[in-house]
Amino acid sequence: MQEFELIRSIFQSSIMAKTEGRSDILLGIGDDCAQVMVPEGQSLVFSMDTLVEGRHFPFDADPVDIGYRAVATCVSDLAAMGAKPAFFTLGLTLPQSDPQWLAGFAEGMAELAEPIGLLLVGGDTTKGPLTITLQVHGYVESELTPKRSQAQVGDDVYVTGTLGDAAAAVPIVTGELHVTAERFDYFYEQYWRPSPRLIAGMALKRVVHSMMDISDGIGQDLQHITRASGVGARIEFNALPISEMLRNWQPESAGILALTGGDDYELCFTAPHSARDEIQLILQTLHLPCTRIGEITESGFVVEGYDGDTAGWQHF
Amino acid sequence: MQEFELIRSIFQSSIMAKTEGRSDILLGIGDDCAQVMVPEGQSLVFSMDTLVEGRHFPFDADPVDIGYRAVATCVSDLAAMGAKPAFFTLGLTLPQSDPQWLAGFAEGMAELAEPIGLLLVGGDTTKGPLTITLQVHGYVESELTPKRSQAQVGDDVYVTGTLGDAAAAVPIVTGELHVTAERFDYFYEQYWRPSPRLIAGMALKRVVHSMMDISDGIGQDLQHITRASGVGARIEFNALPISEMLRNWQPESAGILALTGGDDYELCFTAPHSARDEIQLILQTLHLPCTRIGEITESGFVVEGYDGDTAGWQHF
Structure with a gap:
């Protein structure tokens, strides 16, 4: 378990997990659930994507690139709904806890997530073949969603x-x-x-x-x-x-x-x-x-x- | 791609994906994003869990059992927040498209999800080692969340x-x-x-x-x-x-x-x-x-x- 405590600490300390100044995020990483108050008059849109190493991206790629692209491809679904990015969760399955890999991966995610206001608010980390599942969430006026x-x-x-x-x-x-x-x-x-x-x-x-x-x-x-x-x-x-x-x-x-x-x-x-x-x-x-x-x-x-x-x- | 069309059709036709009578679900499976209007005065709580075959459940288990337990373990996090179950997403990575396995898995999920009002609204299916990521979402008055x-x-x-x-x-x-x-x-x-x-x-x-x-x-x-x-x-x-x-x-x-x-x-x-x-x-x-x-x-x-x-x- 200790190695997964380490993983949590890497993500929790990342700039993309800082909830300060975000009145919509009531609870971020660390409880049984994250908790969000969707702004009045807005609907919540969200999309989940899974990326498997060797299938959706090459083996042994730069973790910074993997992190950036994972967020980019999933956020693209928010763009298609005309939504404003709000927060995301990360389900990360990886063969071993490699702090350097994880730091790079978190850096790549933050590089895109932070400037667009997409906060990391929760997720799960497990051991297994490298598989990344992201769920990104955004806000949009319900009557303006291009379907x-x-x-x-x-x-x-x-x-x-x-x-x-x-x-x-x-x-x-x-x-x-x-x-x-x-x-x-x-x-x-x-x-x-x-x-x-x-x-x-x-x-x-x-x-x-x-x-x-x-x-x-x-x-x-x-x-x-x-x-x-x-x-x-x-x-x-x-x-x-x-x-x-x-x-x-x-x-x-x-x-x-x-x-x-x-x-x-x-x-x-x-x-x-x-x-x-x-x-x-x-x-x-x-x-x-x-x-x-x-x-x-x-x-x-x-x-x-x-x-x-x-x-x-x-x-x- | 055709096999994954099949998977989508199995889930989309399941009783747990029927959005009729649910005014909170504006868009379910089938668009770039799902879309939800959280009931007024309620906050959204959610939790993501990943289950890897051979690690979180035994190899070659009954798919009905795997489906039921996947929902149960994740929904348990909503219980801990005192929240009412609302909807969930499924990221499913599996080695091959086996219609019988998938039908059993969907049946097991629906067995728990349907009676508690937990709707399947989206997700992703990919090829790879059997890995199940669920994100379950519930509603709760924000001031009453037991942290x-x-x-x-x-x-x-x-x-x-x-x-x-x-x-x-x-x-x-x-x-x-x-x-x-x-x-x-x-x-x-x-x-x-x-x-x-x-x-x-x-x-x-x-x-x-x-x-x-x-x-x-x-x-x-x-x-x-x-x-x-x-x-x-x-x-x-x-x-x-x-x-x-x-x-x-x-x-x-x-x-x-x-x-x-x-x-x-x-x-x-x-x-x-x-x-x-x-x-x-x-x-x-x-x-x-x-x-x-x-x-x-x-x-x-x-x-x-x-x-x-x-x-x-x-x-x-």
Whole structure:
């Protein structure tokens, strides 16, 4: 048990566990339960993600990177709800108590959690194969939550940022592929330090019909929206936003990586034509690129202009 | 991905995921986040527990039992806060998608969750060694939360039910020890089907000073209260409540199992002398045995009357 006391003390003393000045957190780490008073008029939204070593991130990775990315990928779900980050819990299963690893992991988590006001308020630590479960919680006005199920026929379909970089980065971060230092630095960062689009999510929630974050690739994730909304979509393969770095490095496969690659954690959202000007204004103000990639249709899922191995990448 | 769609459908179709009639649950399984509106005037309490196969429960156990016990052990933390169960999330890592195993696991969870109004609202499923992380959430008036840190010198120390059965059961449930059918049935049940003391917790929260659930053994857990409260405790070894079944079976070791054995999930609480009559009345009404085992002192932790291998079981 003593080793797990040590773990608790590492997290409890971290800057991300300091409840001072947070009137919503009545009890943090250390009791049977944490206790929170959700601010009046706000609803609580939350998402749980589990990351398994060797499956969701490479073996023997830098614990600082693992910690940062664990928080980033989970917080991205709050962005998709337009919610303000509030607090999180951590279920950490690890093979042994390694104080240096733990300090790095806590540092990586705090690096993202602290500036966005996401407090660590509880969790559990157990011994076993390295597995990280996070539950992140945020606050949002209940009537302003952009759900997956509210896309409407005729909506524009947008994505923020660029797609495909994180998928292209996988063989680099696993060490299978060696590239120039410049490419290494760029793609390493794209994989390990995704930027959850929190501010964009909060700003967009008033104008969008539906929104989600892209964790499994736009080709797959947009279908979560169309299925939940009972509609279809047509997107333009050549409209998918791709970074200069990726296009220069892999001009042939950049498009397919953007279409099918996961882990970018950009936002995908649908909105009526009437919102075009406002959306442009919001994203210009945030200096965040945003691209219209297609539209919501009555049914089916079509990727126009895809001339890969098959005649086209289609479902249904 | 298809296999994990199957898993989602098993949980989503379970009786414990039905949000009908629950005005507090705005969004359940299926979006980026679940969404909840905490009832006015109530605070949210929550606890996360991780269970690893082979460490927190035996390999190849009945999935119905695993599911029931996972919910029970985690809900026990809500009982310790005097909270009303509300909803939970499930992070499930499992080696392969086995529909029969999953159906049993869901059935076991629902068996406890459904009657106590604990709804499954979200989670994550991943592939890897069998690891179960639950976060259970409950509602409680913020001013009535019995914390670990509020024990006062002179308080009586009580435990509900009996202690030691679950620890005695371990070699039975792992198959290391073969016993009579009557003993097997009793101890198997004690290990796999602990009863979280929810009603007792809710009824007692108005009269106790501090309360917690006993998961690691009273000898260890009571010290969480004394440390958090900056006090000591003296308990009577011979006052520890022990079941007839355990005393008859293991008269020699029953006491030490009651003192140091975990997994009973009874409540331990401290309360002033002035509350004795009320406490007796509450627990008689609930038909729940409750035993005064000692008192809160200025400092130290003493177990009087323990004549085992050492002169006495003492810390400090």
